[in-house]
Amino acid sequence: MSESPASRPTAAIRAVVFDVGETLVDESRLWLRWADRLGVTPLTFLGALGACAAGDRPVEDAFELVRPGIDVAAEDAAWETDDPGGLRNGFDADDLYPDVRPALTQLRKLGLRLVIAGNQPPRALESLRAMDLPIDVIRNSAELGVEKPEPEFFVAAAELAGMPPQNIAYVGDRIDNDVLPAADAGMRPILIRRGPWGHLHARRPESSRATIIDSLLELPTVLTGDSSA
Known part of the structure; x- marks a missing residue:
C-alpha cells in the first residue's frame, strides 16, 4: 500500500525513471554468489550488507568486513x-522482480515515457537490454559518466526522459541515492520498500519527501490518481 507525502507536486507525471538494484532487480542471487566467492556463509555476507545499510556505509565496506584488504575490482x-x-x-x-513486466506494461499503456537509469557497471547495460523490457531508454552511470547522488546524474536522467523535472517520477529504494537528490532536482520521488535499504529508509523522517510503495504495480494509481488505472 502506498504512503503519500503531506504535499505532492501538482504537475502531471509524463515520464518515469527507474533505479535498477532492488527496484527492478532482486539482487539476492548476486550477493549469494559473492558470499561463495569470498568463502563466507550467506548469513555472514548478507549480515555485513545489512550492517552497511543500517550504518549508511557504502556497499564496498561489506567486502572489507569479510575480507580485509580486498581489491574488489581485481577480485x-x-x-x-x-x-x-x-x-x-x-x-x-x-532476477527481475515479478511485478516489473506487468507494471511497465501498464505504465506504457498510460502513455508514459519509461527510462532506466541507475548506478550500474557497464555489463549491466547488456543484461538489461537483453531482457526486452517495454522501456524507451536504458542508460547507466558508466555510460552517463556520473553517478547518483550527484545532481548531474538527475539532469542527465531528465534529458533522457525528455521532460521537465516536474513531469518526471524517479523510482528507487534509497533515501540518499534516490529520494533526496530526485526531490532536489524537482522530480517526484517514489521510494519502493524492498531490499535492506528500502525497508530501512522507509522508516526515516526524510522519507516524508517521497511517496512510499511496496510494489511497482501501485505506480499507475499513484501517478494518475485513478484507481482504475
Missing part, C-alpha cells in the same frame, strides 16, 4: 577468468 576480474561466461557479479531476466 571481480579474477572471477571472470575463473568463470568466463558466468553471471558472476551480474544478473539476468530471472
Whole structure:
C-alpha cells in the first residue's frame, strides 16, 4: 500500500525513471554468489550488507568486513577468468522482480515515457537490454559518466526522459541515492520498500519527501490518481 507525502507536486507525471538494484532487480542471487566467492556463509555476507545499510556505509565496506584488504575490482576480474561466461557479479531476466513486466506494461499503456537509469557497471547495460523490457531508454552511470547522488546524474536522467523535472517520477529504494537528490532536482520521488535499504529508509523522517510503495504495480494509481488505472 502506498504512503503519500503531506504535499505532492501538482504537475502531471509524463515520464518515469527507474533505479535498477532492488527496484527492478532482486539482487539476492548476486550477493549469494559473492558470499561463495569470498568463502563466507550467506548469513555472514548478507549480515555485513545489512550492517552497511543500517550504518549508511557504502556497499564496498561489506567486502572489507569479510575480507580485509580486498581489491574488489581485481577480485571481480579474477572471477571472470575463473568463470568466463558466468553471471558472476551480474544478473539476468530471472532476477527481475515479478511485478516489473506487468507494471511497465501498464505504465506504457498510460502513455508514459519509461527510462532506466541507475548506478550500474557497464555489463549491466547488456543484461538489461537483453531482457526486452517495454522501456524507451536504458542508460547507466558508466555510460552517463556520473553517478547518483550527484545532481548531474538527475539532469542527465531528465534529458533522457525528455521532460521537465516536474513531469518526471524517479523510482528507487534509497533515501540518499534516490529520494533526496530526485526531490532536489524537482522530480517526484517514489521510494519502493524492498531490499535492506528500502525497508530501512522507509522508516526515516526524510522519507516524508517521497511517496512510499511496496510494489511497482501501485505506480499507475499513484501517478494518475485513478484507481482504475
